[in-house]
Amino acid sequence: MxxxxxxxxxxxxxxxxxxxxxxxxxxxxxxxxxxxxxxxxxxxxxxxxxxxxxxxxxxxxxxxxxxxxxxxxxxxxxxxxxxxxxxxxxxxxxxxxxxxxxxxxxxxxxxxxxxxxxxxxxxxxxxxxxxxxxxxxxxxxxxxxxxxAIGAQACWRGSVREDQVAVIFGAGPIGIAVMLNAHCLGARTIIIDMKQDRLQRARDYGALAALRASDPELTAKILELTDGEGPHMTCDAVGHPRIFEQCIDLVAPTGHVVLLGMDSQPNNVTELQIFKKEMSVVGSRMxxxxxxxxxxxxxxxxxxxxxxxxxxxxxxxxxxxxxxxxxxxxxxxxxxxxx
Ligand SMILES: [Zn+2]
Ligand SMILES: [Zn+2]
CATH class of the missing domain: 3.90.180.10 (Medium-chain alcohol dehydrogenases, catalytic domain)
Structure with a gap:
């Protein structure tokens, strides 16, 4: 063969x-x-x-x-x-x-x-x-x-539920899989990527919004789309220390941060940030x-x-x-x- x-x-x-x-x-x-x-x-x-x-x-x-x-x-x-x-x-x-x-x-x-x-x-x-x-x-x-199935795992780890909003960094195959599973659960999604064609695909597939990573108004736009509270779940489907930091900054109090990347560099997340919002920071593997x-x-x-x-x-x-x-x-x- x-x-x-x-x-x-x-x-x-x-x-x-x-x-x-x-x-x-x-x-x-x-x-x-x-x-x-x-x-x-x-x-x-x-x-x-x-x-x-x-x-x-x-x-x-x-x-x-x-x-x-x-x-x-x-x-x-x-x-x-x-x-x-x-x-x-x-x-x-x-x-x-x-x-x-x-x-x-x-x-x-x-x-x-x-x-x-x-x-x-x-x-x-x-x-x-x-x-x-x-x-x-x-x-x-x-x-x-x-x-x-990797997308389903991320949504399970992030406790994604109906009527929530999830922010997903990365509109490659894994980000898209997380998004499609979130939609099955009745959640809405905001997708962030650098490439215009990927953002367009996310819109075509039903994202609430698809925003450029370089958008200077990114945080303001996400807050506006989430009634000023921030998303219930943020997901790093890229694997970069700056994105991990953004996920921690953006997530709503009591929310979930889901990490799918395999980055091993140090980042600037502090214990206090996690403590204050009583957030859950979880990995999601395969x-x-x-x-x-x-x-x-x-x-x-x-x-x-x-x-x-x-x-x-x-x-x-x-x-x-x-x-x-x-x-x-x-x-x-x-x-x-x-x-
Ligand atoms: Zn074993
Ligand atoms: Zn694979």
Whole structure:
């Protein structure tokens, strides 16, 4: 079978490798239909990832069709159309025992810490495989259930509720996923970004407002849109110390600040600021069993997976997909590679 390998920095090669076999009773073999490209994959492609080095098969946003099931598999059968949750915890620690394997100290994400899905067939555990609702006619879209689940996680961590206003910094795929999930919960959103095309997309997708990050009136406008109180939730979907500081400044008293970035630089947030507003500052990492939530929203027609995808490439043209994800031309949101 073929696989798409990042063979060296900025080099993608189509390789031939043996098909995976069932190993354990709960194993499932999925014929991969599509894999969408994430920022993590782009870092690997650019040779900038701290620990994932070529040659490697990446891909953790994926879906396809079940072709074979182990003897112990009960919930799936060949022909099922599925999305795959890439989060793998140790299974034993406190985080894992409480259903939050995404925060396991030893967590592994498929396609990052272990082999990824950019290949024709992929072996996976039954519990990581989720059936797509029938109203998703286009199986390619299974790939973007994972980034949507990251948005659901952020809204859960930020206690987003009906009639609230959430401010989201960053209108890339993750910011958009947070926004679309917030809308499903009945909240309104204010999106902040530097790029005009991204702001326009946020407006098209129903944001209450989409504001330029450089707008000198930014704080005043956000206060005006939130009755002078500030938003219930602020979210850093970029990962920058200045944005973290803005999230702390803007959030309403008793609000939630949700951090999705992976920035490690110091910032100027003080304990007093957090104390005074009695705010909750929370991290949000990958997802903890949010696939069913997303698939319910999709089945109910509240969420539309196609809103996450801007470009599609066949596996043979995967190199172009990675290059586009680096260059981010106007109108780009997420590229997927199809098999
Ligand atoms: Zn991702
Ligand atoms: Zn664990």
């Amino acid at each position: 073929i696989a798409v390998e990042i063979s060296d920095t900025r080099q993608v090669t189509i390789i031939d490798k043996p098909e995976p076999n069932l190993e354990k009773p709960d194993d499932v073999i999925v014929k991969i239909k599509s894999v969408s490209i994430c920022g993590t994959d782009v870092h690997t492609f650019q040779g900038e990832h701290p620990f994932v080095k070529p040659p490697v098969v990446v891909g953790h946003e994926c879906g396809g069709e079940v072709v074979e099931c182990g003897s112990g598999v009960k919930s799936l059968r060949p022909g099922d159309r599925v999305a795959i949750d890439p989060v793998l915890g140790c299974g034993n620690c406190r985080a894992c025992r409480s259903g939050r394997a995404n925060a396991c100290a030893d967590v592994k994400c498929r396609g990052v810490h272990v082999e990824g899905a950019m290949q024709e067939y992929f072996r996976i555990r039954e519990r990581d495989v989720h059936k797509l609702p029938d109203n998703v006619a286009d199986l390619d879209l299974a790939a973007v259930v994972e980034p949507m 997802n903890s069993n949010m696939f069913p939530t997303i698939l319910d929203r999709v089945a109910g027609g509240q969420m539309h997976l196609e809103q996450m995808v801007s470009h599609r490439f066949t596996a043979g043209n995967a190199a172009e997909a990675f290059t586009m994800a680096v260059e981010q031309p106007e109108g780009f949101l997420k590229a997927m590679v199809t098999f």
